[in-house]
Amino acid sequence: MPSDLVSSPTVRSRPRFAAWSDPTVTLLAVLVVIAVIVFAALTPARFLSGDTVRAIAFQMPELGILSLAMMVPLMSGGLNLAIISTANLSALVMAGVLTNLIHPTSPPWVIVAAILAALLCGMLTCLVIGFLTGVIVAFFGVHPILVTLGTMTLVKGVAVLATSGTVIGGFPPAILFLGNGSVLGIPASMILFVLCAVVVAMMVAHTPFGVSVRLIGSNEKATRYSGVATEWVLVGVYVVSSLLCWVAALVMMARFNSASAGYAESYLLITILAAVLGGIDPFGGFGRVFGLFLSLVLLQVISTGFNLLGFSPYLTAAIWGATMIIAILIAVVRDRWIARIWPAKVK
Amino acid sequence: MLSQLRAAWRRHDVQIGSIVVIMAAFFSALSPAFLTLSNLGDLLENYSVMAIMAAGLFVVLISGGIDISFEAIAAVSQFFVAIILVKFGGNWFTAFGLAGLFGALLGIVNALLIYYLGAISVIVTISTMTFYFSILMFMTQGRSIYDLPSWFTSDMSWLSIPFPVMVAAVALLVTLVLLSRSPVGRQIYGLGGNPEAAKRMGCNILGLQCLAYGYSGFMAAIGGIVQAHRVEEVVPYALIGRELDVLAAVVLGGASLSGGIGTVSGTVLGILLLAVLQNGLTLLGVSSYAFGVVTGAVILVSVTATAYASKRQQRRGVRDAV
Numbered sequence: 001m002p003s004d005l006v007s008s009p010t011v012r013s014r015p016r017f018a019a020w021s022d023p024t025v026t027l028l029a030v031l032v033v034i035a036v037i038v039f040a041a042l043t044p045a046r047f048l049s050g051d052t053v054r055a056i057a058f059q060m061p062e063l064g065i066l067s068l069a070m071m072v073p074l075m076s077g078g079l080n081l082a083i084i085s086t087a088n089l090s091a092l093v094m095a096g097v098l099t100n101l102i103h104p105t106s107p108p109w110v111i112v113a114a115i116l117a118a119l120l121c122g123m124l125t126c127l128v129i130g131f132l133t134g135v136i137v138a139f140f141g142v143h144p145i146l147v148t149l150g151t152m153t154l155v156k157g158v159a160v161l162a163t164s165g166t167v168i169g170g171f172p173p174a175i176l177f178l179g180n181g182s183v184l185g186i187p188a189s190m191i192l193f194v195l196c197a198v199v200v201a202m203m204v205a206h207t208p209f210g211v212s213v214r215l216i217g218s219n220e221k222a223t224r225y226s227g228v229a230t231e232w233v234l235v236g237v238y239v240v241s242s243l244l245c246w247v248a249a250l251v252m253m254a255r256f257n258s259a260s261a262g263y264a265e266s267y268l269l270i271t272i273l274a275a276v277l278g279g280i281d282p283f284g285g286f287g288r289v290f291g292l293f294l295s296l297v298l299l300q301v302i303s304t305g306f307n308l309l310g311f312s313p314y315l316t317a318a319i320w321g322a323t324m325i326i327a328i329l330i331a332v333v334r335d336r337w338i339a340r341i342w343p344a345k346v347k
Numbered sequence: 348m349l350s351q352l353r354a355a356w357r358r359h360d361v362q363i364g365s366i367v368v369i370m371a372a373f374f375s376a377l378s379p380a381f382l383t384l385s386n387l388g389d390l391l392e393n394y395s396v397m398a399i400m401a402a403g404l405f406v407v408l409i410s411g412g413i414d415i416s417f418e419a420i421a422a423v424s425q426f427f428v429a430i431i432l433v434k435f436g437g438n439w440f441t442a443f444g445l446a447g448l449f450g451a452l453l454g455i456v457n458a459l460l461i462y463y464l465g466a467i468s469v470i471v472t473i474s475t476m477t478f479y480f481s482i483l484m485f486m487t488q489g490r491s492i493y494d495l496p497s498w499f500t501s502d503m504s505w506l507s508i509p510f511p512v513m514v515a516a517v518a519l520l521v522t523l524v525l526l527s528r529s530p531v532g533r534q535i536y537g538l539g540g541n542p543e544a545a546k547r548m549g550c551n552i553l554g555l556q557c558l559a560y561g562y563s564g565f566m567a568a569i570g571g572i573v574q575a576h577r578v579e580e581v582v583p584y585a586l587i588g589r590e591l592d593v594l595a596a597v598v599l600g601g602a603s604l605s606g607g608i609g610t611v612s613g614t615v616l617g618i619l620l621l622a623v624l625q626n627g628l629t630l631l632g633v634s635s636y637a638f639g640v641v642t643g644a645v646i647l648v649s650v651t652a653t654a655y656a657s658k659r660q661q662r663r664g665v666r667d668a669v
Contacts, residue, residue: 081591136647140651140655141654141655141658143604146604146646149594149598153639154640154642154646157643161634269415269476273474314481315485317480317481318477318485320477324474324477325471325475325478
C-alpha cells in the first residue's frame with residue numbers, strides 16, 4: 001500500500017545531533033561515565049585532575065587517527081591491514097627527506113622548504129599505496145583482507161629493505177611541536193586528531209562520497225545497479241585511509257623524534273577493536289565517528305585509571321580485550337530485553 | 348586428453364604446485380646447494396611449526412570463520428606446559444596431551460563467545476588474542492624459561508626425518524582425514540559454504556564451531572610445543588605477531604576467506620611456496636631484508652591472479668548460460 005510507504009518510520013525528521021539517538025553511543029557514554037566515577041572513587045584527588053586529562057589528550061591522537069584510517073574501509077565492508085606499515089613507510093620517507101636536506105648550518109628558508117618537501121613526499125607515498133590498494137580491491141574484486149595482507153607485507157618489506165631495520169631520527173622543532181607542543185593548553189596532536197575526526201565525520205555523513213561508501217558497505221551490487229561508480233568510490237576509500245595514515249605518520253614521528261619500519265605494530269588489531277567497540281559495523285554500512293571517539297575515550301580512561309592504580313600495562317591491555325567482549329555482551333542482553341518488552345519493534 | 352589437462356590446470360592447487368616446482372627447478376639450477384638432503388631437511392624443519400598451525404587455522408577458514416588468536420593460544424599453552432615440565436617433569440605424551448587439552452579449551456572459549464554473542468569471528472578472536480596474550484605477559488612479566496628438561500630439547504629424528512617435520516606431517520594428515528574422510532569434516536565444509544543451509548540440514552552449528560576453533564587451538568598448542576623444542580627455550584612474546592604470516596600462507600594455498608573452499612594439499616603448497624622462495628633467496632645470497640618485499644609481491648600477485656581468473660570464469664559462465 002502506498003500509504004504505508006508514506007508513513008514509513010524511516011521518513012522522519014532527524015534531530016540536529018543524531019548521534020545521541022544511537023544506542024551504541026548511549027551505551028558507550030554510560031560506560032565512560034561509569035569508568036570515570038569508579039576511577040575517581042578509587043583514586044580520589046588524582047584521577048580527576050588536569051594531569052589525567054592532559055595524559056589522555058596526549059595518548060589518544062596516535063591510536064585515534066589510525067582508528068579513523070581503519071574505520072573508513074570498515075564502513076565500506078572492507079578492512080585495511082596495511083595502515084601501520086603505510087604510516088611507518090610514510091614517516092620514513094619524510095624522515096629521509098628531512099635528515100638529508102637539513103644540516104645544522106641550514107638557513108631558515110631551507111628548513112621550511114625541506115619540511116614542505118618532506119610533507120609532500122610523505123603524502124605522495126600514502127597516495128600511491130592507497131591508490132594501488134584501492135585499484136586491486138575494486139577492479140580485480142579481491143577480498144580487502146587479502147589485498148591489504150599483501151600490501152602490508154610489501155610496504156613493510158620496502159621499509160625494512162630501505163633502512164636495513166634501523167631508526168632514522170633528529171627532526172626540526174616545527175615537526176616535534178606536532179607531537180609534544182600545545183596550543184592554549186591543548187596538545188597540537190589532539191587538535192590534529194579532532195580536525196581529522198571532524199573532516200571524516202562530515203565526509204561520511206554529509207557528502208555523496210560518504211553516502212556511497214555506506215551504501216557499498218550495506219549492499220555493493222545494489223549500489224552499482226543504482227548508478228554509483230562503486231569501483232572509484234572504493235579506490236577513494238583506500239586513498240582516504242592512506243592519507244589518514246600520513247597524518248598518523250606525522251604525529252608518530254613527532255612524538256618519538258624518529259621513524260622506523262617497526263613502530264606501533266601492536267596498534268593494528270587494537271584499531272579494529274576500537275572501531276567496532278565504537279559501533280562501526282564490521283560488515284560495513286553503519287557507524288559514526290562520534291561512537292569511535294567515545295570508544296577511544298573509554299579505552300584511554302581505562303588505561304589511565306589502571307595506570308594510576310599501579311596496574312601493569314599488560315593487565316590494561318587484557319582489560320581492553322575484555323571490554324570489547326563485555327560491550328558485545330551488553331548489546332546482546334539489551335537487544336533481548338528490548339525484544340521482550342516491545343516484541344513488535346523487532347520484526 | 349587436452350580437455351582433461353585444461354580442467355586440471357584450472358585447479359588452484361595444480362597451479363600453485365607448478366609454480367613451486369618451477370621455482371625449485373630455478374633455484375637448483377642457480378645454486379647446487381638447494382637440492383641437497385640437508386638443505387631440504389632444514390627447509391621443511393624451518394616451516395614445520397607454521398604448517399602445524401596452518402592446519403588448525405585452515406579448518407576454521409573452511410568453517411567460514413577466522414582465528415586471529417591461535418598464536419596467543421600457542422604462547423599461553425607453551426608457557427603453561429613448560430612450567431609443569433620444569434616443576435614436575437614428564438614425557439612427550441604429557442607435554443603434547445596437556446598442551447593440546449589447554450589449547451583446545453581456549454579455542455572452545457572462542458567458539459562459545461562467537462556462537463552465543465552472535466559476533467563476527469575476527470572481532471572475537473582479536474579480543475581474546477589481546478586478552479590471552481596480555482594475561483600471559485602480566486603473569487610472566489616477560490620472563491623466559493630456559494631450564495627445559497634435556498629430553499625435551501634434544502634433537503630427534505627417524506630415518507633422518509627431523510621430529511618437527513614428522514609432527515607437521517601427522518598434523519596435516521589428521522586434518523586431511525578429518526576434513527575429507529569424515530562426516531563431520533563434510534559438515535564443516537557445508538557450514539562454511541552456506542551456514543543457513545547447514546542449519547536447515549540439521550547440523551549442530553555450535554558443535555561444529557567448537558570443533559573447528561577447538562581444533563585450531565589444539566594445533567596451535569602442538570605447534571607451540573614443537574617450537575619450544577626447536578629453539579630450546581620458552582619466550583612469552585616469541586610467537587605473537589606472526590598470525591598474519593600463517594594466514595597469508597593458508598590463503599596462498601587457495602583457501603577462501605568466506606569459507607567452504609580450500610584443500611589441505613593447497614595449504615601444504617602455500618607453505619612450500621613461501622619456504623622454497625625464502626630458502627632459495629637465502630642460498631642465492633639475497634639479503635634477508637628483501638624477504639618482505641618478495642613475499643608481499645608474491646601474495647599480491649597470487650591473490651589478484653586468483654580473483655581475476657574466477658571473475659573471468661564467472662563471466663564466461665554467464666555468457667554460456669545466456
